[in-house]
Amino acid sequence: MRHRYLILAATVSAIVLTFSVSMILLAAQGAQTKAPAPAAPAAGRGQAAPAPAATPARGQAAPARGQAAAAAPARPARIAGKPNFNGLWQALTGANWDIQDHSSEPGPFYQLGAILAVPAGQGIVEGNEIPYRPEALEQRKKNRLNRWTADPEIKCYMPGIPRANYMPFPFTIVQGTTTIAFAYEFATANRVVRMTNHQKAPVPSWMGWSNGRWEGDTLVVEVTGNNEQTWFDRSGNFHSDALKVTERFTLRNPDVIDYEATIEDPKTFTKAWKISFPLYRRLERNASQLEFKCVEYTEELIYGHLRKPTN
């Protein structure tokens, strides 16, 4: 036994050593190619490469850090006297599986093993209980049984609010003064929050109609005109077209938003209830919102039975 460990340790050391040497050589090479400046001695230790001045590593460094690249405009802490929510955000909860506390369970296809299996998760519902009306609770149980076919996410339908905010995809907030755009990566779903000229929702819609206001430094958004076709999660928590969501966005620090939403739907719930979780700024190098146009991954599922038979 001991011998095996010894061999293993020796192998690991050899790999680490080789790696380090290569890195030093690479760095030295880099120093030569990138910095042919006259004063570049001691290239042997790879330290001659000058630390690039004001690396635009994120291009959106908060002014607090004072690290913003010279070329990139710094992100102002406030816009017209209000906190600045601009940027790329994402929740890190397992709430899209189930907004309530849940244990782990198998996924829909045993062939995929651990992939798509559901990890345990702490819920985002304050107090964990959702005050369903009795008949609504029956429907919620049915939804759960049918979740692998009935969840609208399967068909790439717009997720609605609040679900769009805690799906495992980032979204961008573009905040002006009279309008604030929320652009979600999933299904290119989006909405514009009206800070002035509030309107009654003109028609029911998937993403609802968002009227916003400031309460001190908190952005409050009332979402009405929601249709009854979206769910809260993959486990069948649902609502009716009487849903009203009141969201509250508060900056905890430049990179974290405390998000809270009050859910009211007298057709489905006996009283209002709340969800809350943090949204984190995506800080990876050049973190960018990409595109997840999932429609084409659902067409075989939706229209497959209508394809012309080949024979």
Next chain:
Amino acid sequence: MRHRFLRTAVVVVIAMAAVSLIAVPIVAQAPRPATKAPAWTPPKTPWGDPDLQGIYTSDDYIGLGMNRAAQYGNRLYFTDEEIAAREKNIEATAARDAVEFATPGGNVGTGPPGHWGERARRSPRQKSLITEPENGQTPALTEEGRLRAAQYTRQGAGTARPEDSWEGYTYYIRCISRGIAGSVIPVIYGNGTEIVQGPGYVAILQEMVHEARIVRLDKSPHTGSNIKTYMGDSRGYWDGNTLVIETKNILGNKTGIGGNGGGTPFSEDAKFTERLTRTDKDTIQYTMRVEDPRTYTAPFTFTFPIRREPGYQNFEYACHEGNHGMMNQLSGARADEKAAAEAARQNR
């Protein structure tokens, strides 16, 4: 939702365009000098960027072709007489749209009433969307572009009927995307674009197929070239009062400059440069330059104004969620085939 009406609507638009062309007297006249945009300074956002925000529509340029009719040569603008004639047509159309009930015994089609679409409120000044090259013609396709065009035509209208599968339809009819160029070119409805700005960002939200483009102004590099998307990766900057947006990394062989992103698909190497300049309180001059040397033998530019109009706003266009048109066309085709097979069996 309205897809089932698309074909009819497309026919109507083509007919309208044809009628407009015939109705316009062809008056030979020296080309007007391109009028310089009047010196108008747009307001600034609180953080100092030119303010382009609002909801705009390209409706006035509905039906105006990419290419200029050959007889106009290098003449880009309509004459005042031509514009007057076109505006008469617009008035007549508005009067027809206002009719609430069909005349008894009138010729009623199966298409939607005219007012379901969007209409121009005034005549375009230009005779074509394309302004570069000067003759207003889309440059010739390259060899590779011709092959791609042929393949596109075969898929769409050749051997396989589109009804055989959803794959026979365009990415627009499938509610996926109209692509970067197709999303701005005016069509029969859904021409609304909302612009929202924040420090370091511009969001461009297009009603049709609910596109939401995020343009970063932070001088960050484009995302890696192995990441291709329908709408591409956009970075922008201010050139005076003009917002310049550079986009690349689109998925190749998907969308082109035809209506709603149809037509010869671009290659994945295509590069797009858009310029948005607010020329007065209600107007943005929108320009796109296309460089796709694998598809076109020369770069080209098209331009048109987009305008704020009283009462015009964007609504949620839940295209895929309500794509009954696709379901109905496919199921209709299968039902037809079944009926034909049954008839053939009985006739045997």
